[in-house]
Amino acid sequence: MSDLKLVVASRTALTPSVVRVVLRDPRGGVLPGYEPGAHLTLSTPGGHRRSYSLVEPGGGGPREYVVCVRGEPDGRGGSASMHTAAEGTVLAATPPRNRFPLLPARRYLFIAGGIGITPIRSMVARLRADGHPAVRVLYLSRSASDTPFLEEFAADTVHHSEERGRLDLWPHLAVPDDDTRVYCCGPLPLIRAVQERTAHWRPSRVHVEEFAAPDDGYAGPFEAVWAPTGLRVEVPAHRSLLAALRREGIEVDSSCEAGTCGTCRVSVLAGEVDHRDVVLEETERATSMMACVSRAASKEITVGPA
Ligand code: FES
Structure with a gap:
């Protein structure tokens, strides 16, 4: 499928470092559908190509895509460019792709680190809307003030490392369960920690996505x-x-x-x-x-x- 043209319909700050960007078809048309866990690769206003998870639960015929972008002061400019994208800016984007699909399970354990909450929010929203009875979420972030969607996860385990240090994941993962799927999205150290602590699980039960994993090769030639x-x-x-x-x-x-x-x-x-x-x-x-x-x-x- 060829690239899409998307217009920035709105950009709002969710926290001091995270903006929510709504993208629409410039003519108001229906966009290609997607399932939870999907992402878009966008050409940012600054010319960088960056992948962002879609944060809404998705489905067929959406009228908009919503992504959340964390500002990276030491990054290569892609997120900074999205942070200042003006309403009305037209961006090229791939149609949604999904390399982190939500698969059926009797129980789920979601582990999100920082902006890694974005694909997990879409999955949890879908499951809870469908009335799934066994969805647990561990949401790890640095501070409450910089945690997007905090109120949506009030009934889950939300852990701020600035207040309480690192969360001990072992009690949550010590007992392997073939009926549980573990989904983790976050920075590489978190993914490594989850992989180490689930080494005794059936591999097909554990799904990880590094939020910063560039899938189009963003670096020097x-x-x-x-x-x-x-x-x-x-x-x-x-x-x-x-x-x-x-x-x-x-x-x-x-x-x-x-x-x-x-x-x-x-x-x-x-x-x-x-x-x-x-x-x-x-x-x-x-x-x-x-x-x-x-x-x-x-x-x-x-x-x-x-
Ligand atoms: S295709 Fe999966 S690691 Fe490269």
Whole structure:
């Protein structure tokens, strides 16, 4: 499906650092539908491409998309650009994609860290609207004053680290349960903590999404050498290594394209890697990388089949 044109219908501050942005079809038309967990990749007014989860529960024929953007003072400008997007600004966006789908379960445990609440809010809203009887939420944030949607989760466990330090996740995850699905979205350390504490769970019960995982490769350009043939492949800033290899006819399998499934692994024979996945063990990082999200930290990198 080709890119959409979306107009910024409104932008409002939810907290000092989070804005809610409503996007609509410029002619008021119906937009492609989506399910909870879906995201849009937008070209921001500053020209960055950024992915944002849709925070409403979705469904067919929506008239608007709603995303929430946290300002990142040390970021590369994409979120700052969205924070100042004027009403009426037209942005290009991909249609919604969903790499974090809500699957059926008898019980759910949602763990959200910071702005990672956005896809989880859409899932929880859908389940509660449907009357699902067993939905638990752990919402972790730094401070109450900078926690969007706080009132909606008043009956859940909301934990502010500035007041009480880090929440001990172990009591919530110690007993594995095949009837429970665990969904976690947040920064990488939280995802790692959940993965470590669910290592004894059935893997299909645990679903994670790093909110900052860039799925279109947002970093400096570099050159990759495909070891089996010696072919040199340019990887521009806006393209992933996976996409760049495929453009040259090099087949690399993929699935999630978000650094979470492990399918697109390639071996690294030379060069430094900026690892952005959540699947490789530390010991594997010296010799492997995930081509969908990770990039070279050096000017050139030599890779080959896993
Ligand atoms: S396709 Fe899933 S980690 Fe790259």
